[in-house]
Structures are given as structure tokens and as C-alpha cells.
Amino acid sequence: MVMIVIMVGASALGSKLFAVGLYNFHRSQVAYREELRASVRSLAELYAEEISRQIRASTRSLEALQAAVKIDSAGMTEKHFDDLAQSLIGSIMGISALGLAPGACLTKMYPPDKFVPDGSGDLLLHPDRGPQATEAILARTTYIDDAYQSAEWPDHPSHPSDLHGSSGHQPDFVARRPIFTSYAPVYMPDSWMVYQGRNYTRRCSGTDYPAEIPNCYFPGPPDVHGDATYFWGFAVMSVSFEDLLRTISLEDLERGVHRVAGFTRFAYQLSSEATTADREALRKWPHSNSSLGADPESFSIVVPELSLRWKLALSPLDGWKVADPNLTYVLLLLPLSALIGVCLGMDVILALRKHSQMEIWKLYMHEVRARTIQSAISNLNVIQFPFCVVCLEDFEKFGMILRHENIRDRGLLHSVDTAQEAAEFCRLDGVAFISHQWAGFSHPDPHGEKYAAVVRATRELQRRGIRANWIWMDYCCLPQENKVQQQSAINSMFAYTSFCTSFIALAPTCKHVDSGEEITVHTKQERLWCRLEQLCFAVSRAGYSDETFAYTAEEGLIQDDPVEEDILSVMNGTSTCCQLCHAGSSPCDKQRVVSVMLGVYWRLLVLNQKNAGVAGWARHLLDIVEADEGRFFPDKISLLDEGGGTYEVDLFEGYLPVLREMFAEDQGRFLKHSVSDPCAFAGTTSSTMSRNVRVGRSNSTMSRISQNTS
Incomplete structure (x- = not known):
């Protein structure tokens, strides 16, 4: 009788142990999956930061055009616009074409044959895009018009690689900056346009109160001399994704250039946060040849001064891993541990689980620190x-x-x-x-x-x-x-x-x-x-x-x-x-x-x-x-x-040991090549790193860390 009671008690205890072990295994799996996803999010974040940085750099060309127009009452900027635009496009990456739109009507564009004219005429009269342009004038801010991503332009290529050597397409997006000058007319000129068979007009003349008529009166801030200014028009930047992303190489994600937490190849999709999940709408944005998998990780690309909100979504081409091998071994040991006994079984389970988690965490944190150090070094010269x-x-x-x-x-x-x-x-x-x-x-x-x-x-x-x-x-x-x-x-x-x-x-x-x-x-x-x-x-x-x-x-x-x-x-x-x-x-x-x-x-x-x-x-x-x-x-x-x-x-x-390790490895690799300046390996902060800063690696130390993490 006593033996039966002992066996029943041992069986109940064993069942409890098994249940506890399964619960711990489930928690470990959840934590492990989150670590994998955090690594992929980190990769998406690095690319997103580079894209937002490139957008900011490109739109500075509009500030240069604005400065030229504001001081040019004689119209020399428009007369020599092609030379000015060519210089800006050549010195600032990420620009496809530049233009001027006095009175909100595009009159200058360089290169002239880069894109097909959109035919919108007076932008402020456009029923769909006019309100956004008017809002930008009133707020005196640069804005991005990505209406070109809609089905309005059916001839748009389906993939950025199709743009090589092509012309005659609409841009992927247009940035416009309102310009206010002291020599601009106080009231906008009369204008009209036909859009989709309807006539739209603006009549500011022949009325006693033109300032009260919509789109007729746009005062600006006083200039440096205290003189009143008025809306002159827009500085315009047209951009294709190919030119914007030329130095960022999103294609590297799919080619297997990176190794993050065991993943080497990723499907990607760039889109506006306002874009629906409609496949036709998304295909106009840069994306991988492979379809984006289920439940991707994404990171927002936010440029608040341009009211721009995009997102970059990534997912491993081979799908998300469902189990860590170390934890699989733990699962196999669970039934045996219930039979061996309480103490020994639980000690083994907890020790294995804790060791696996700590090793993964250490390698992950090592990689995070190395990426931070990488960025810090690049900022010495960039x-x-x-x-x-x-x-x-x-x-x-x-x-x-x-x-x-x-x-x-x-x-x-x-x-x-x-x-x-x-x-x-x-x-x-x-x-x-x-x-x-x-x-x-x-x-x-x-x-x-x-x-x-x-x-x-x-x-x-x-x-x-x-x-x-x-x-x-x-x-x-x-x-x-x-x-x-x-x-x-x-x-x-x-x-x-x-x-x-x-x-x-x-x-x-x-x-x-x-x-x-x-x-x-x-x-x-x-x-x-x-x-x-x-x-x-x-x-x-x-x-x-x-x-x-x-x-x-x-x-x-x-x-x-x-x-x-x-x-x-x-x-x-x-x-x-x-x-x-x-x-x-x-x-x-x-x-x-x-x-x-x-x-x-x-x-x-x-x-x-x-x-x-x-x-x-x-x-x-x-x-x-x-x-x-x-x-x-x-x-x-x-x-x-x-x-x-x-x-x-x-x-x-933990930062200084990692930094000294990276320095020793870069120094050793540099000296091995017998370059004349024994300190030029600091140039990895400008040469090696400038090629790889977007992925958080510049040296073999980082590569080894990534391989170990996988």
C-alpha cells in the first residue's frame, strides 16, 4: 500500500515537473524568437537611417535654389538655371532632376528629358494635389508629393532596376519648397487649367478684395532688410528611387551580403506608411524579387520637417526560425528528468536554458556594441x-x-x-x-x-x-x-x-x-x-x-x-x-x-x-x-x-574591450599590407566604413561576431 502511494506521488510529481519544463521551454522559445526579430529590426533600422539621411541631404538642393532666387530680382537664376541645376545634381547625391515653378507653374526642369511632364499646369488649381501645396505655402515648409506612386501613372516601372538608362517616366516622388521674395507680385496671377475634362480657374484681378479669394494672396516672412515678401513659386526636386538609393544598395539584403542572427538573405519592401496593402500600389516602391514573408519586421523612416513617413519591412527569405537547437535538447531531456528526480532534472533544465540564453545575449550585445563603435569611428571623419x-x-x-x-x-x-x-x-x-x-x-x-x-x-x-x-x-x-x-x-x-x-x-x-x-x-x-x-x-x-x-x-x-x-x-x-x-x-x-x-x-x-x-x-x-x-x-x-x-x-x-579588440584587428590587418603610413588604418573610418556603415560592419571582427551569433 505504501509503495502504491509512493508511486502515485512520484507520478504526480513527475507530471508537474514535465508541465513546468514545458512552460519554461515555451518561455525560452518566445524570448529566443524576440532576440532574432530584434536583430532583424536593428538591420532594418540601419538602412532606414541611411535612407532618411539621404533624403535630407538631397532636399538641401532646394535650399540652394531658394537662396539663389531670393536675391535675384533680375531673373538671372532662371536664365542660367541649367548650369546651376547641373552643378547641384553633380555635387549632391540622390537627385534626378531640379526645377523652378514661378507662380506654381513648372517652367524650368533640368535635365529636360529625364521625366515626362506631368501636365498639371498650375499646381494650386489641381484638385488632388493643390490642397497639399497650399498647406505647404501657408506653413512655409518643404513638402514631399508622392502622388506619383498612385495608379494615376500606369506607365510607371514595377521595379527600380527597370529605370536604368530609361527616360519618359514620371518621378517616384517630388519635393517642393515654397520661395518668398520681396519682388514677387502681391497677388497671384489669374490662371486656369483643365484636368480630367473639368475646367479649374483662379481669378484674382477685377475684384476689390483679392486677399480674401482662395489661392490669391500668400504673404511671407520679412526679409533680412525688413521688407515684406510674397510667394514667388516653388523650387522643385524630382527623384527616382534608383537615384535616391544609388549609394544605399537595398539589393544587398537579398544577395546575402549580411549575416544577422543566422539569417543571410532578406526580402524587403519600402513603402509609405499611408500605402495600403494593395499589391499594385506596393509594386511601384522598391522591393525585392522575392515576396515579403509573413509577419515581417519593419522600421519607420521619419523626416518630420518634410512630413515624410515611410517604412522599410524585412523578412528572412527562408522564414523565421522556430527553435534553437540547444533548447531542443532541453525538450528531449524533460521526460527523463521527471523520472530521474526533482533536483537533478530541474538543475539540468535550468542550467542548459540559462547557459543558452546568456550565450546568445552576450553575442548579441557584442554585436550591438560593435555597431555603435563603428558609427562612432565613422563620425571622426564624416x-x-x-x-x-x-x-x-x-x-x-x-x-x-x-x-x-x-x-x-x-x-x-x-x-x-x-x-x-x-x-x-x-x-x-x-x-x-x-x-x-x-x-x-x-x-x-x-x-x-x-x-x-x-x-x-x-x-x-x-x-x-x-x-x-x-x-x-x-x-x-x-x-x-x-x-x-x-x-x-x-x-x-x-x-x-x-x-x-x-x-x-x-x-x-x-x-x-x-x-x-x-x-x-x-x-x-x-x-x-x-x-x-x-x-x-x-x-x-x-x-x-x-x-x-x-x-x-x-x-x-x-x-x-x-x-x-x-x-x-x-x-x-x-x-x-x-x-x-x-x-x-x-x-x-x-x-x-x-x-x-x-x-x-x-x-x-x-x-x-x-x-x-x-x-x-x-x-x-x-x-x-x-x-x-x-x-x-x-x-x-x-x-x-x-x-x-x-x-x-x-x-x-562592455564597450572599451570591444573597441580595443576591433582596433587591434584593424591595425594588424592594415600593417600586414605594408602601407607607407603606419597610422592610415584610421582611414577605415572613412574608406572601409563609408562602404559598410549602413550595415554596421567594417572589419573582420564584426563578421566573426555575426557568424558566431548565428
Whole structure:
């Protein structure tokens, strides 16, 4: 009887163990599938970021056309439009054709035979596309018209590869930027058009109140002289997907170039988020030859300033994996574990499951860190956001430090799109980098003390024979409204400082308007952003301080030789976000500069390979870091929230070992080829990486990590 009770109890216990094991296996499978999908999402995100970056770069051509038209009351821009458009198309990638549409009627297009004219006549009268164009004029913003993707254009090719060498098709989308000038007519001209058999007209003349008639009166912002402006027309950019995506190579996804979490070939579909699932509508967008599988992963391509929302969807050609082999072995052991006993069976199951999950997670995180480092290294030589500067003569006329967007809207902000052009511009004309502590939470100089100090310091530079015709200053030259653009500019901080020909640590004594704190040269030296800027400039100059100056009201402009340990302590610096307890759940500034700090560390490793003097300085900084790595590159930090509580965020945990591993492998591969410059392997940040940054890999280390992950 006792034996029967024991057997029944063991059977019940075994059943429970089996049920628990199945439950654990199911949870493991769910977690494993999510890890696979996260890896594919990450790949989609990298391509999506490159597409959005290319769209932004391409639409800058419209700003150039706008600037030319605004100052050209004699019509020379239209007369020489072909030469101007050819120059812009040749220098800015991703453009198929450019045009001008005075009065909303397209009159100029280069190349003239790239696309068939759409025949829309006066765009504002078009019943379908006119409202969007009118809204853009009223908002004074560039917009993208992708109506060309509709069935309205049946002759559109079904795949971007069909566009090679072709003409006579409609563009895939058109971007238009409204232009306002002081010499444009106050009221729009009378106009008419016929569309699908119906007559549409606009009559502004012959009425006492034309301003009250729709589409007759579009006033613009005052120009730099304070004169009233009115709608002149549109700058137009027409684009085919082939030209837009020429440098991005979506086809690599299907060809098996990438290896992500065991997947090598992917089906893809680019589309607008407003596009329906209708197959006829989707086929007009770039897509793979293979059909997109069930339940794809997608990532949004958002360019808010253009009201553009697309998405890129990916799915493995061979379908999603349903089981991890390690976990399959666990399932086979479950019945046996129920018979062997409670302790041994559960220990085996949990140990195998935990080991499998941890190994997958470690490899996945290794790859994520390597991709982050890859991006940080590329930003040493490549700018994510244009290098913007202000002419000193214009700055003196402002009377105060103006916001980036205000200077841009006045047409007084000079921007350079590529690192090579920026370096050459600074070399020829001289740019002073102004580093300073803000005197208010929302404005850097509420009372004008810093503005006067900037003028005096830069004029003193010029008197000493140092070129400083332009200045770079954060509030003037970094986007303040668009936080995505602002982060792109922050990621380019090292490149910006390397372009500038001099550096001024500005520290006039004044009061902080919000906190009441006295701002001095000592408080400035404690600020996170000031330390980062000075560190970037010092490393870009390999420690030479001849071009580094400090300015105070007491001493004026003096040569400055910053203390290496102080400027390395970026993560111990103070910042406004921490003072405000990260109100609105905004990210900490220390999180925002992680990429820049990783790039600086890589550059120090490169300098350590150079000649004795430079290598000695770099070695000194590396020794300081290695003596207390947790101080200069902390794994995590604790932050205060608005309620007075604390929370932890990750910073550099696991990054430096991966960075040193990537550096050693790149260095070894470079030296193996016996190239004359023993430090040119830093060029992987511009050559190797520029070819592969869109997929997050530039070296064999990354390839090996990806293979292990699979």
C-alpha cells in the first residue's frame, strides 16, 4: 500500500515537473524568437537611417535654389538655371532632376528629358494635389508629393532596376519648397487649367478684395532688410528611387551580403506608411524579387520637417526560425528528468536554458556594441549634420547671440555638407570655435555679456594675425528645435572641432539668470559640454595648444594649455539636464555624448601609433584612462528624477574591450599590407566604413561576431 502511494506521488510529481519544463521551454522559445526579430529590426533600422539621411541631404538642393532666387530680382537664376541645376545634381547625391515653378507653374526642369511632364499646369488649381501645396505655402515648409506612386501613372516601372538608362517616366516622388521674395507680385496671377475634362480657374484681378479669394494672396516672412515678401513659386526636386538609393544598395539584403542572427538573405519592401496593402500600389516602391514573408519586421523612416513617413519591412527569405537547437535538447531531456528526480532534472533544465540564453545575449550585445563603435569611428571623419558657421561681420550686427533657426531663416547661416569641403573652407577662411558656459537654462546669454566677449576675443585674434572670419558657437550653429538633427550634430562634434582653426574658452564673469550662480572660469571648467569640446579639440590637434586660447574680462585673450585629466573627466562634468532632474524624461547629456567619447578613445589609440612626440602625448592620456577607467568611462551612472528618486542608466559597460579588440584587428590587418603610413588604418573610418556603415560592419571582427551569433 505504501509503495502504491509512493508511486502515485512520484507520478504526480513527475507530471508537474514535465508541465513546468514545458512552460519554461515555451518561455525560452518566445524570448529566443524576440532576440532574432530584434536583430532583424536593428538591420532594418540601419538602412532606414541611411535612407532618411539621404533624403535630407538631397532636399538641401532646394535650399540652394531658394537662396539663389531670393536675391535675384533680375531673373538671372532662371536664365542660367541649367548650369546651376547641373552643378547641384553633380555635387549632391540622390537627385534626378531640379526645377523652378514661378507662380506654381513648372517652367524650368533640368535635365529636360529625364521625366515626362506631368501636365498639371498650375499646381494650386489641381484638385488632388493643390490642397497639399497650399498647406505647404501657408506653413512655409518643404513638402514631399508622392502622388506619383498612385495608379494615376500606369506607365510607371514595377521595379527600380527597370529605370536604368530609361527616360519618359514620371518621378517616384517630388519635393517642393515654397520661395518668398520681396519682388514677387502681391497677388497671384489669374490662371486656369483643365484636368480630367473639368475646367479649374483662379481669378484674382477685377475684384476689390483679392486677399480674401482662395489661392490669391500668400504673404511671407520679412526679409533680412525688413521688407515684406510674397510667394514667388516653388523650387522643385524630382527623384527616382534608383537615384535616391544609388549609394544605399537595398539589393544587398537579398544577395546575402549580411549575416544577422543566422539569417543571410532578406526580402524587403519600402513603402509609405499611408500605402495600403494593395499589391499594385506596393509594386511601384522598391522591393525585392522575392515576396515579403509573413509577419515581417519593419522600421519607420521619419523626416518630420518634410512630413515624410515611410517604412522599410524585412523578412528572412527562408522564414523565421522556430527553435534553437540547444533548447531542443532541453525538450528531449524533460521526460527523463521527471523520472530521474526533482533536483537533478530541474538543475539540468535550468542550467542548459540559462547557459543558452546568456550565450546568445552576450553575442548579441557584442554585436550591438560593435555597431555603435563603428558609427562612432565613422563620425571622426564624416559629419552627420552640416557644419554650420556664422560670419563674424554678421554676428557683430546681431547685437545678441541668436538662435540657430533664426540665423538660418535670415539666410545668414553658412552650411557645408561634407567633411572635405568643411576642412578646406576653414583652412582658407579661418573659423574660431567658441566654447562657453550658458548663463541661463533656455538662453546662453540673457544679458549680452557673452556676446560682447565673443566679439572682443575674435577681433583680438585677428589683430594677432590669426584668421577668424567665421565663428562656430553651439546656440548659433547646432539645431535647437529638432532634437534628431541636434543629436546628429552632437555626434559630429569631433569633426567640427577638427575643422576649426582656433579654439576660445570663453569665460567672462556673470550671473546665471535662473540659478543665481556666479559663472567664472572655474565653473566653466566643470561643465560637461565645455570639457568635451576642449577634449575633442585637443585630441584633434594631438596635444598641440598653439591654437587654444582662453578669454576672461580680467586677463583678456591668453594662451591656454588645458589639464589633460580635467578635460578627460567629461562624465564627471556638470550639466543642465542633471540640475533639472531630467524633466520630461529627457535623456541625460552623458548618454548623448557616449558616441563622441568612443570616437575620441579610438583616435587616441591611433595617435599612439604615430611618431614619438604625438605617441607620447596620446600614451599619457591613455595611461590616465587605464589607471581609473571607471571614472572616465563609467559602466553605469545614477541619475535623479523629478520625484527625487534615483535610477541607473548604461553608459560604457562592455564597450572599451570591444573597441580595443576591433582596433587591434584593424591595425594588424592594415600593417600586414605594408602601407607607407603606419597610422592610415584610421582611414577605415572613412574608406572601409563609408562602404559598410549602413550595415554596421567594417572589419573582420564584426563578421566573426555575426557568424558566431548565428
